[in-house]
Amino acid sequence: MKAIAIKAPGAPEVLQLVELPTPEYSVGECLIEVHAAGVNRPDVLQRKGVYPAPAGASPLPGLEVAGRVVAGDAAALAEAGLALGDAVCALVPGGGYAQYCVAAVAHCLPVPEGWSFVDAAGLPETFFTVWSNVFERAALMPGQTLLVHGGSSGIGVTAIQLAKAFGSRVLVTVGSDAKAQACLDLGADLAINYKAQDFVEAVLSATSGRGVDVVLDMVAGPYVARNLQCLADDGRLVIIAVQGGVQAQIDAGQVLRRRLTITGSTLRPRNHAFKASVAAALRSRVWPLLAQRRIRPVVFCEFPAEQAADAHALMEAGEHIGKIVLTWNIQ
Structure with a gap:
């Protein structure tokens, strides 16, 4: 062959x-x-x-x-x-x-x-990954809100569609206006161009200060601390890649006070x-x-x-x- x-x-x-x-x-x-x-x-x-x-x-x-x-x-x-x-x-x-x-x-x-x-x-790769992490590990429920970093990636377009199909609200971050429009066309409720807007501020504004229930993150590194700021109380952060680096500094007190979960997996x-x-x-x-x-x-x-x-x-x-x-x- x-x-x-x-x-x-x-x-x-x-x-x-x-x-x-x-x-x-x-x-x-x-x-x-x-x-x-x-x-x-x-x-x-x-x-x-x-x-x-x-x-x-x-x-x-x-x-x-x-x-x-x-x-x-x-x-x-x-x-x-x-x-x-x-x-x-x-x-x-x-x-x-x-x-x-x-x-x-x-x-x-x-x-x-x-x-x-x-x-x-x-x-297979994206659907196995999204299902096991977003719906099983992070237990996203109908009516809850999901934030997806890299919304236009293979993982991102899958997460948008599955979360919407099962009754959740979806926010995404992307690196261009064209990618933002593509995500909106797939059903995302909000697409944030992180090169033009602070995604933490945009997420909190879109959720009236509450934050999201689940974050699906492929970046890690400096994003981890910022993701915690995006989470609602009892929120779950799921890390599936470390494109931004493996080291992160977080406010552990915030994890305790707001009962946050930080998890992740590789498939x-x-x-x-x-x-x-x-x-x-x-x-x-x-x-x-x-x-x-x-x-x-x-x-x-x-x-x-x-x-x-x-x-x-x-x-x-x-x-x-x-x-x-x-x-x-x-x-």
Whole structure:
């Protein structure tokens, strides 16, 4: 099979097209002929050499794929209601940048009715992340308010749509007016251009001084203290990335007085059972919304897999809105 490998840590150009043996599936797994694969920021970090694949995972980048099941554990497929030839998307710990990828059957989901492989390839990583952090870890409830940093990112556009679909108010921060409008078009109640406005002041003004119930943060660093200022009493801050740095100074007294919760998680190292439980929740709670067009994939652009370096350069430039997807020319 053809695949995109990281020849050595470095700039996007280290991503190179290679020929590799087709991987073999094991018990509880299936082999997917990959039509499309999502590009995510962890792929960029892995390419730079600062986010290695977990033990036992493929060293190839790529955490989500969409394609057809061409082989697999028959019992596991039957238990999941899947069969050979089915169109699926899957969360994988690595190996997505290839024409064939092994996935745990329990981490596969059917391609939602009416959506293409390109659409579906951008679903698993962001939907697993948002569901597990916003709705399970932070317990966002209908009627509550969510603040999302990076509202136009793949995570952001997913969080906007899911929170609105389940009856919450959504505020976002973005880096341009064009991104702000895109978030409003997806249903956000307020989009704050952090380059032109102090987001703490804007959040408190929009909530009449109360603050928000949940903050979904990909920045960390200096944002942590400012996020606490944005929270209402009993509010929850969920950190899912540290693009602004791992060190933060906070007012611990504020955490005590206002009963604030600071938590966070990473998805890739979580165990099989955890990911399977999230997949099951998505299939029952969220996949019907995709089929009904109440929420939708947001794909900014697609690249032939051979142009993975260009896709990574675009990801690092940060000008995209939604997902970037790689495609293979499957006949």
